[in-house]
Amino acid sequence: MSGDNLAGAKWxxxxxxxxxxxxARLRGLEHGKSAPPATVLEAVRAxxxxxxxxxxxxxxxxxxxxxxxxxGVYRELHRSLFRPPAALWRGVRRLFTHDAATAVRALxxxxxxxxxxxxxxxxxxxxxxxxxxxxxxxxxSEQMIDGVQRGELWTDNLLNVFPSSLLSVRIFTNNIVVSLxxxxxxxxxxxxxxxxxxxNGLSIGGIFAFTAQHGIAGRLFxxxxxxxxxxLSVICIAGAVGMSLGEALVRPGxxxxxxxxxxxxxxxLKLMVVCLTFLVGAGVLEGFxxxxxxxxxxxxxxxxxxxFALFLLVLSxxxxxxxxxxxxxD
Amino acid sequence: MxxxxxxxxxxxxxxxxxxxxxxxxxxxxxxxxHIRFLAAAAWxxxxxxxxxxxxxxxxxxAQASYTFVVIVPSLAIYFLYHPVLEVLLRGQTPxxxxxxxxxxxxxxxxxxGVGALLVRNVFRLVDSLPSFYAVGLLTTMLTKNxxxxxxxAAGTVLVYDEPPSSQLLDRLSGRAVAKLGLEQAQLVRxxxxxxxxxxxxxxxxxxxxxxxxxxxxxxxDDAALRAKLDELVA
Numbered sequence: 001m002s003g004d005n006l007a008g009a010k011w012x013x014x015x016x017x018x019x020x021x022x023x024a025r026l027r028g029l030e031h032g033k034s035a036p037p038a039t040v041l042e043a044v045r046a047x048x049x050x051x052x053x054x055x056x057x058x059x060x061x062x063x064x065x066x067x068x069x070x071x072g073v074y075r076e077l078h079r080s081l082f083r084p085p086a087a088l089w090r091g092v093r094r095l096f097t098h099d100a101a102t103a104v105r106a107l108x109x110x111x112x113x114x115x116x117x118x119x120x121x122x123x124x125x126x127x128x129x130x131x132x133x134x135x136x137x138x139x140x141s142e143q144m145i146d147g148v149q150r151g152e153l154w155t156d157n158l159l160n161v162f163p164s165s166l167l168s169v170r171i172f173t174n175n176i177v178v179s180l181x182x183x184x185x186x187x188x189x190x191x192x193x194x195x196x197x198x199x200n201g202l203s204i205g206g207i208f209a210f211t212a213q214h215g216i217a218g219r220l221f222x223x224x225x226x227x228x229x230x231x232l233s234v235i236c237i238a239g240a241v242g243m244s245l246g247e248a249l250v251r252p253g254x255x256x257x258x259x260x261x262x263x264x265x266x267x268x269l270k271l272m273v274v275c276l277t278f279l280v281g282a283g284v285l286e287g288f289x290x291x292x293x294x295x296x297x298x299x300x301x302x303x304x305x306x307x308f309a310l311f312l313l314v315l316s317x318x319x320x321x322x323x324x325x326x327x328x329x330d
Numbered sequence: 331m332x333x334x335x336x337x338x339x340x341x342x343x344x345x346x347x348x349x350x351x352x353x354x355x356x357x358x359x360x361x362x363x364h365i366r367f368l369a370a371a372a373w374x375x376x377x378x379x380x381x382x383x384x385x386x387x388x389x390x391x392a393q394a395s396y397t398f399v400v401i402v403p404s405l406a407i408y409f410l411y412h413p414v415l416e417v418l419l420r421g422q423t424p425x426x427x428x429x430x431x432x433x434x435x436x437x438x439x440x441x442x443g444v445g446a447l448l449v450r451n452v453f454r455l456v457d458s459l460p461s462f463y464a465v466g467l468l469t470t471m472l473t474k475n476x477x478x479x480x481x482x483a484a485g486t487v488l489v490y491d492e493p494p495s496s497q498l499l500d501r502l503s504g505r506a507v508a509k510l511g512l513e514q515a516q517l518v519r520x521x522x523x524x525x526x527x528x529x530x531x532x533x534x535x536x537x538x539x540x541x542x543x544x545x546x547x548x549x550x551d552d553a554a555l556r557a558k559l560d561e562l563v564a
Binding site: 004005006008009010012013016019020023024026047048051052054055057060061063064065066068069070071072073074075076078079082083084088091162163165166169177180181183184185187245258261262265266269270273 | 343448449452479483485507508511519
C-alpha cells in the first residue's frame with residue numbers, strides 16, 4: 001500500500017459520513033423558505049468543506065464517481081445558498097412605479113426615432129393612396145375595399161359577428177403578438193423592427209386615406225378613438241425596444257455584443273411588461289367600447305384620452321413621485 | 331468533448347456545469363412538445379364533446395363561452411406551457427426533468443429569475459423562425475455554450491442536472507481505497523456495478539486490466555474474475 005493510498009483512505013473514512021449527510025441535507029433545502037434554520041446553517045458550514053473535498057477529488061480522481069457525486073452536492077449547495085430572495089410582488093410594484101419610467105428615459109431617443117418613422121410612414125401611406133387610389137389594394141382586402149366603396153366600414157357590424165368578450169381576447173392577443181414581434185425582430189440588427197413599424201404606419205395611413213376618399217374617415221377615427229392612443233403608442237414603444245436591441249448588437253460600446261444585448265433586453269423587457277398590460281386594457285376597450293354604436297365620439301375620446309393619460313403617468317414615473325409628494329405635504 | 335461552464339464561487343473552487351448540447355436540448359423539447367400537445371388536445375376534445383352533448387346556450391353566447399371554456403384554455407396550455415412551468419419549476423419543465431437538464435443563469439449558476447425566463451420565451455418567436463425552430467437549432471450548433479437566441483438574450487444556459495446519488499459511497503470502503511487508491515477502487519466498484527450489462531469479452535478484458543494494475547493474477551473463469559474483484563473492494 002502506497003502512502004498516497006493510505007492518505008486517501010484516511011481522508012475518505014474521515015469525510016464519507018459528512019458527504020452522505022450533505023447529500024441528504026439537500027433534500028431539506030429543496031423546499032426553500034420552509035427549510036429549518038438549523039438545516040440552512042449546517043449547509044453554510046458544509047459548503048466550504050465540500051468545496052475543499054471536491055478540489056482534492058478533482059485532482060486525485062477527476063473522472064471518478066465520487067468526484068461526480070461531490071460535484072453534484074457542491075452544485076446543489078451553491079444553488080440553494082445563493083438563491084436570491086423571492087420578491088415577486090415587490091418586483092411587480094417596482095416595475096410600474098420605477099423601472100418602466102427608467103427604461104423610457106434610457107430609450108427616449110429610440111422612442112423619438114420610432115415615433116418619427118411611424119408618423120412619416122403614416123404620411124407616406126396616406127400620400128400614396130391619395131395620389132394613386134389603386135394602391136389601396138396593398139393595404140386592404142378586396143372585401144374591405146368593396147365595403148368602403150359602398151360607404152360601410154368593416155368595423156360596423158363587428159358585434160354581430162363576435163361578442164365583445166371574444167373580440168377583446170382576439171384583439172389583445174393579436175396586438176401582443178405584433179408588439180412582441182416588433183421587439184424580437186430587433187435581433188436582426190434592428191432592421192426587422194424598422195420594417196414592421198414602417199409597414200404598420202403605411203397601412204394605417206393608406207387605410208385612413210382610402211376611407212377619406214369615400215367620406216368615412218371620421219367614422220374610422222371614431223372607432224379607434226377609445227383604444228388607438230394606447231395601442232399605437234405601445235407598438236411604437238415595442239419598436240423602440242427592438243431598435244435598442246439592434247443598436248446593442250451594432251454598437252455594443254465597451255461591453256461584449258452578448259452582454260450589451262442582454263442589458264438592452266433586460267431593460268426593454270421591464271418596459272414591455274408594463275406596456276403589454278396596458279395593451280390588454282386597450283383590447284378590452286376595442287372589444288367593448290369601440291364597436292358599440294351607443295358610445296358617442298365625446299365619450300370615446302374621454303375614455304381613450306383618460307386611459308392614455310394613465311399610461312403616460314406610469315411611463316413618466318409620476319406614480320413613484322406621488323407618495324413622496326404626499327409625505328412632503330404632510 | 332464536453333463543454334463546461336465554470337461559475338466562480340467564494341470558496342475559490344468553481345462550480346462546474348456540463349452544457350447540454352443540441353441533442354439534450356432537442357430531446358427535452360420533444361418530450362415537452364408531446365406533453366403540451368396531448369394536454370391541449372385532451373382539453374379541447376373533452377370540452378368539445380361536452381358542448382356537443384349539452385347545447386344549453388343560445389348561439390351567440392354559446393360561441394363566446396365555447397371559446398372561453400374550450401379554445402382559449404387549449405391554446406393557453408399549448409403556448410404558455412414553457413413560460414409558466416419554467417417559472418414554477420425554477421428553470422425546469424417535465425421534459426427537461428426527464429432529459430436530466432435544467433436552465434441556469436450564466437452569472438451565478440442558480441435558477442434564472444422570472445424576467446430572464448420570460449425573455450427566453452418571448453424570443454421563441456425568433457428562434458422558431460422560419461419553422462421547426464430552425465434559427466434556434468442553428469444557433470445552438472454555432473454558439474460556444476450551445477444556446478439559442480432566447481438564451482443569449484436572457485443570459486441563461488441549459489445544463490445537465492443529474493441529482494447526486496450516494497449509492498457509491500455506501501459501497502466503497504476505506505480498506506479498498508487504501509489498497510487500490512481512490513480512482514482504482516471506484517473503477518473496480520463501477521465495473522462490478524455494470525458487470526451484468528457488459529459483454530463477457532469486454533468485462534473480462536477490463537477486469538484483467540484492473541487486476542493487473544493491483545498486482546493480482548487474473549483467473550480465466552468469469553465468476554472467479556468477479557469474485558477476485560469483489561475481494562479487492564471488500
